[in-house]
Amino acid sequence: MARKKIIAGNWKMNMTPTEAKALVETLAPLVQNPDVDVVYCVPAIDIVPVVEAVKGSNVEVGAENLYIEDKGAFTGEISANMLVDAGVKYVIIGHSERRQYFGETDEFLNKKVLKALEKGLTPILCCGETLEQREAGVTLDWINLQIKSDLQGVTAEQAASIVIAYEPIWAIGTGKTATSDQAQEVCGAIRKTIAEIYDADTAEKIRIQYGGSMNAGNCKELLAKPDIDGGLIGGAALKPDFGQIVNYDK
Numbered sequence: 001m002a003r004k005k006i007i008a009g010n011w012k013m014n015m016t017p018t019e020a021k022a023l024v025e026t027l028a029p030l031v032q033n034p035d036v037d038v039v040y041c042v043p044a045i046d047i048v049p050v051v052e053a054v055k056g057s058n059v060e061v062g063a064e065n066l067y068i069e070d071k072g073a074f075t076g077e078i079s080a081n082m083l084v085d086a087g088v089k090y091v092i093i094g095h096s097e098r099r100q101y102f103g104e105t106d107e108f109l110n111k112k113v114l115k116a117l118e119k120g121l122t123p124i125l126c127c128g129e130t131l132e133q134r135e136a137g138v139t140l141d142w143i144n145l146q147i148k149s150d151l152q153g154v155t156a157e158q159a160a161s162i163v164i165a166y167e168p169i170w171a172i173g174t175g176k177t178a179t180s181d182q183a184q185e186v187c188g189a190i191r192k193t194i195a196e197i198y199d200a201d202t203a204e205k206i207r208i209q210y211g212g213s214m215n216a217g218n219c220k221e222l223l224a225k226p227d228i229d230g231g232l233i234g235g236a237a238l239k240p241d242f243g244q245i246v247n248y249d250k
């Protein structure tokens with residue numbers, strides 16, 4: 001069975017609640033494609049207004065983070081239960097900005113993945129190499145390690161439902177995109193890793209996105225590759241271009 005493409009916007013720390021509502025309204029007529037799952041991953045404060053604004057549409061809402069505990073004295077954090085109650089369906093885990101600026105380790109991210117799955121949220125699990133790692137020729141080994149660490153204790157059935165986003169760090173927000181062949185090589189290797197950890201059926205089902213300066217101009221070529229099942233989009237998710245990415249096949 002063909003995997004349905006999934007195009008997710010990562011709004012990062014952009015858009016006030018007022019701006020968020022306006023963006024959802026602008027994008028609403030542009031992001032209708034029955035062959036694609038569309039997700040807006042938004043800052044915590046935008047979740048409630050964005051869930052309200054997308055009601056009745058084809059768009060689902062994702063969070064950009066969650067905490068590993070259910071409740072208690074964790075000032076500033078947001079639990080999976082809170083996200084679920086607010087209507088969130090997806091959550092980005094392990095974005096390179098969280099790994100880099102907030103010191104999130106694979107061990108910690110694994111706990112986040114398990115918590116999200118326990119509560120019925122779909123993780124969008126990010127992985128990716130630095131430019132130094134790519135130049136040293138260790139990209140595939142590094143990503144293999146990230147995936148294996150982040151998925152410890154995840155069952156095959158759970159793994160089949162998650163989304164993995166391959167995001168080379170050197171391509172995020174830089175305007176430098178991996179070539180479609182580079183992106184396919186790594187996404188194909190991730191699928192092989194999933195087959196190794198689990199089985200061929202799970203590998204066939206799991207959806208793997210590419211992220212890193214994907215835009216209206218380069219999305220078609222990237223999304224035509226056999227192991228690229230969608231995109232995680234930063235900068236272009238805040239513009240009408242996002243609609244062109246969602247409709248890459250038109």
Ligand code: PEP
Pocket residue numbers: 010167171172173174175211212213214232233234235236
């Ligand atoms: C991202 O942050 O996930 C991302 C892919 O950003 P950009 O599209 O701006 O490179």
